[in-house]
Amino acid sequence: MEPPRDSTKPRESTKPRRRATPAATTPRRPIQPTHRPWAKTKALGAALAVGAMITGVALPSLGPSADSVAATTAASTSAALEEAAQSYSSTDEIRAEIAPRGNFSATTPTEIDETRSRTVAAALAAGMPLGSAVEIPIAHQVVMPMAAGAYSFTDGFGASRPGRSHLGQDFAAPVGSPINAAMDGCVSRSTESFEGYGVTIQIESVIDGEAVSTAYSHMNYGTRAVEVGDCVTAGQYIGDVGSTGYVFGSCLHFEVHIDSVPVDPMSWLTEHVG
CATH class of the missing domain: 2.70.70.10 (Glucose Permease (Domain IIA))
Known part of the structure; x- marks a missing residue:
């Protein structure tokens, strides 16, 4: 007689097992970068802040806001943009200060003499009298052009x-x-x-x-x-x-x-x- 089967144990299949074939893999799509407008804003702010720092270092005497601009490197995005705007205002002031210096004005005796000579030469070349360019003094004394006994x-x-x-x-x-x-x-x-x-x-x-x-x-x-x-x-x-x-x-x-x-x-x- 066969011993009674335990109904609680699963029967083992007598069929031969098939090897598992690797499932067909679906090619993965490249991850598309997420467009983040705030990232561009942050990058722009950082670039402007760095540019402002460079301006402050290159022109220490003309950039009074250099210290405040340099502090923006550790600030938030909005603070960086605000400080960058201030740096551009400072640059405008610098240009305004430099512009008048480009218009030459005589300040030393040598420069004054050179400027007067150019003015007189231009007037004479245009056929104008010397008095149109300089104020001719009134003479009150006349002397001989050479010392007595020398000629x-x-x-x-x-x-x-x-x-x-x-x-x-x-x-x-x-x-x-x-x-x-x-x-x-x-x-x-x-x-x-x-x-x-x-x-x-x-x-x-x-x-x-x-x-x-x-x-x-x-x-x-x-x-x-x-x-x-x-x-x-x-x-x-x-x-x-x-x-x-x-x-x-x-x-x-x-x-x-x-x-x-x-x-x-x-x-x-x-x-x-x-």
């Missing part, structure tokens, strides 16, 4: 010249002898070469209500002590005697023009020197 008179006013007459008075003197301004005035010409006059300085003055021009020519190269636009006083050194231009020997060729008309320098000096 001798040679060719005078009206002496014959090829095709014309001599328009000035020559003061013969050794090269290097000092030449002085005959009276107060302002320089309208200062050049190393002026036609046959060579190195020449011309000074505009006002005396006895008349516009008077005095010219100093045949001076030595490199000795001009005044430039266009400079104002001089009677007896002020302006250069040295030379032999430049069309001249025989060394001398100062001195001319006087009243209202643009040449006059005899010796007669004029005799009348005014005192």
Whole structure:
């Protein structure tokens, strides 16, 4: 007899077991990035904050809000954006402060002289009188253009010249002898070469209500002590005697023009020197 079966135990199947085949796997889709507007805002705020920090470091004297901008690196997104906005306001102030500096204005004596010379040169080039660019002083004293005993008179006013007459008075003197301004005035010409006059300085003055021009020519190269636009006083050194231009020997060729008309320098000096 077979022993009684225990009905509580499951019967073992007599069929052969099949090997489990791997289930077909479904390819996974790549995870799509989640669009987060706040992330862009945070990134923008951080970039602006870093830019503001760099500006504050590069321009410490012009960026008074640099410390507050630097503190935004540890702040929230909204605080970073607010501080970034402040940094841009600071930049606008910096531009406003720099802009006027770009408009050159003379402040030192050298800059003032250079500016005056450019202004005078521009006025003269446009055919305008010197008085339109500088205030010509009124002369109250006239002196000889060279010290007594340092020269001798040679060719005078009206002496014959090829095709014309001599328009000035020559003061013969050794090269290097000092030449002085005959009276107060302002320089309208200062050049190393002026036609046959060579190195020449011309000074505009006002005396006895008349516009008077005095010219100093045949001076030595490199000795001009005044430039266009400079104002001089009677007896002020302006250069040295030379032999430049069309001249025989060394001398100062001195001319006087009243209202643009040449006059005899010796007669004029005799009348005014005192």
